[in-house]
Amino acid sequence: MAADPHTRAVHPRTPATPVGRPSTPPVYRTSTFEFATSAEFAAVIGDEEPGYSYSRIDNPTSDAFAVAVAELEGAAAGQPFASGSAAISTTLLALLSAGDHVVAQKHLYGGTHHLLARLLPRWGVAVSFVDGPAEAAAATTPATRVLFCETLSNPVLRVADLPAYAAVARRAGAVLVVDSTFATPLVCRPLELGADLVVHSATKYLGGHGDATGGVVAGSPDLLARVRQVRVDLGGSLAPDEAFLLLRGLRTLPLRVERQNGTAVALAAALRGHPAVESVLHPSLEEHPDHALAKELFDDGRFGGVVTVSPRGGRAAAAALCDGLRLARVVPSLGGTTTVVSHVATTSHRQLDDTALEAAGISPAAVRVSVGLEAPTDLVADFSAALDVL
Ligand SMILES: Cc1ncc(COP(=O)(O)O)c(C=O)c1O
Known part of the structure; x- marks a missing residue:
């Protein structure tokens, strides 16, 4: 080890790995991960080998939170986000291209409504707002790729008829995305009722203590792989400190x-x-x-x-x-x-x-x-x- 304090300060000796694993997921408070060889780095960042390279891409604490929510929702995969809005916008951008059409329930969180009504049309995505599955069925076109609704709407607390929306989505060949923030998986699990993806503002019930901002999407590994890719591109990834608080909150959900x-x-x-x-x-x-x-x-x-x-x-x-x-x-x-x-x-x-x-x-x-x-x-x-x- 070099004697110069400048070198020693940035290369301290790493303590030996202790016997016994941490009993709660630790905060991996690092933006980068280290590799033994360049080949290992290339394999991990190229998704050829499982592992972590850069926390915008994946972080173990953030992943632990997404996996925990996915389990509660009965999903095989989950992706963690910096906020509910990041989860929703990233999911929609992963599923949509210019020329596509979205059918959305008209009673929605204001931010989601704004995204659908104002932002997505700027990228050539058309959106129809509907009141219930019958109107949704009538609004679908051959270009419809996504149906979007909230389990319990804000503030009038209308309940979405998820099996009926799922049937409409299946007939249209569209993906049903359900924001279940107001319900939580302890009230209703949209995937069991036919939804393809469930999203949450984890800032609300999942974290539950008003001290952390986050979001999550859960569903099939295929769809989640598409969502992850766009998360990595857009960068709305969940920070490990927030993930730790959200995970702690989740235990008492x-x-x-x-x-x-x-x-x-x-x-x-x-x-x-x-x-x-x-x-x-x-x-x-x-x-x-x-x-x-x-x-x-x-x-x-x-x-x-x-x-x-x-x-x-x-x-x-x-x-x-x-x-x-x-x-x-x-x-x-x-x-x-x-x-x-x-x-x-x-x-x-x-x-x-x-x-x-x-x-x-x-x-x-x-x-x-x-x-x-x-x-x-x-x-x-x-x-x-x-x-x-x-
Ligand atoms: C139903 C619903 N979905 C999404 C969001 C957005 O979540 P966030 O504030 O974590 O971005 C909110 C926020 O109030 C919400 O109420």
């Missing part, structure tokens, strides 16, 4: 989802009868248009952890409800440990005026509630107190 889903049922039932409430949307309620479909497609007793409440009194009442809550906080995003609320018309759907909101079935007073892990009675009391003074 079943417990969190069980709790949040149960509390959401209790909250929806309690608020529905309050005199200051105009409407409550949650698929657990019998009057919800997709109550029967949710019972058919979702695991027993699960209806998702988001409830949308509209107080009487329009936008002002919605703002007053949000501001009057003591336990629930005004925070964007969802799926975390604390209950958070957002006034839909002034935040996630701010681009829509009242006419457009009505067309989308959204009340100007709608408040989206992502139910956390608090005691259900405390949460019901918090909402009741805020509603009582409206």
